[in-house]
Amino acid sequence: MLILEGLSIGYGAPRGAVLSDLHVTVEPGSFVCVLGRNGAGKSTLMRTVSGLQAGLGGRACLNGDDIAFLRPQTRARRIAVVLTERTGSPGLTVDDVVSLGRQPFTGWQGHLTSEDRSLVLQALNQAGAARFSGRLFDDLSDGERQRVLIARAIAQTPNLMVLDEITAFLDLPGRVEIMSLLRLQARANQAIVLLSSHDLDLSLQFADSVWLLDGRGGLQVGTPATLIADGHIGMAFDTDAVRFSTQRGRFELAD
Numbered sequence: 001m002l003i004l005e006g007l008s009i010g011y012g013a014p015r016g017a018v019l020s021d022l023h024v025t026v027e028p029g030s031f032v033c034v035l036g037r038n039g040a041g042k043s044t045l046m047r048t049v050s051g052l053q054a055g056l057g058g059r060a061c062l063n064g065d066d067i068a069f070l071r072p073q074t075r076a077r078r079i080a081v082v083l084t085e086r087t088g089s090p091g092l093t094v095d096d097v098v099s100l101g102r103q104p105f106t107g108w109q110g111h112l113t114s115e116d117r118s119l120v121l122q123a124l125n126q127a128g129a130a131r132f133s134g135r136l137f138d139d140l141s142d143g144e145r146q147r148v149l150i151a152r153a154i155a156q157t158p159n160l161m162v163l164d165e166i167t168a169f170l171d172l173p174g175r176v177e178i179m180s181l182l183r184l185q186a187r188a189n190q191a192i193v194l195l196s197s198h199d200l201d202l203s204l205q206f207a208d209s210v211w212l213l214d215g216r217g218g219l220q221v222g223t224p225a226t227l228i229a230d231g232h233i234g235m236a237f238d239t240d241a242v243r244f245s246t247q248r249g250r251f252e253l254a255d
């Protein structure tokens with residue numbers, strides 16, 4: 001279970017708090033999409049929940065433990081993080097990168113057991129990345145790399161998977177495949193999958209629950225259907241020129 005207990009996130013002055021006093025509980029097996037306009041705080045929230053950035057107050061607990069105080073090894077066993085930043089991995093093959101997902105579980109020598117290898121292979125297949133096996137990771141296209149990084153996260157068998165805008169580089173069929181795969185992963189492994197995305201349509205289609213950042217420091221949590229019906233999607237995204245139609249479930253030009 002992931003519980004945000006009065007969590008406040010953000011930076012020192014001058015930016016200060018981005019979101020304050022968040023209270024949210026997420027059950028295992030849930031696929032949660034984090035939505036909001038540019039600058040609403042999605043990445044800040046994802047980094048804080050991953051333990052990569054200190055919160056300003058309160059805490060985020062995974063299965064009872066404050067994530068900010070987990071030892072790095074324990075955190076790596078429980079939380080898999082995929083960010084959009086392009087990081088070079090000179091000389092590493094796709095298989096090496098996905099095998100890194102097992103590193104928190106291998107001994108100090110880093111030897112993979114046959115079970116580790118089978119999890120790596122399974123993850124490559126599930127993420128649709130087996131076809132890149134043997135190639136250098138740095139030679140792959142952005143979309144291909146994303147699949148490999150998702151495979152690494154799956155191989156890590158985490159309790160919590162945090163993926164920040166990872167579908168941005170994928171084509172439409174690829175995005176649908178990955179969204180459906182992530183929902184399946186959450187269910188099959190009783191993991192919590194937290195995905196931030198600008199892909200509103202697909203997020204509303206696939207998410208069990210949505211964290212909607214309204215850009216004014218507010219966070220609404222609910223099922224896609226509830227957030228649409230209550231007009232929250234419109235409140236977070238509407239502009240003078242574009243409105244979200246609750247009837248049609250899509251954006252339209254304002255009259």
Ligand SMILES: Nc1ncnc2c1ncn2[C@@H]1O[C@H](COP(=O)(O)OP(=O)(O)OP(=O)(O)O)[C@@H](O)[C@H]1O
Pocket residue numbers: 011015018036037038039040041042043044045
């Ligand atoms: N390192 C930083 N130091 C200070 N302020 C920051 C830093 N990173 C982000 N911010 C600010 O925090 C707020 C939230 O930014 P964040 O990147 O979390 O938004 P986002 O929802 O992920 O945006 P986008 O959709 O554009 O990626 C913004 O006002 C941003 O300017």
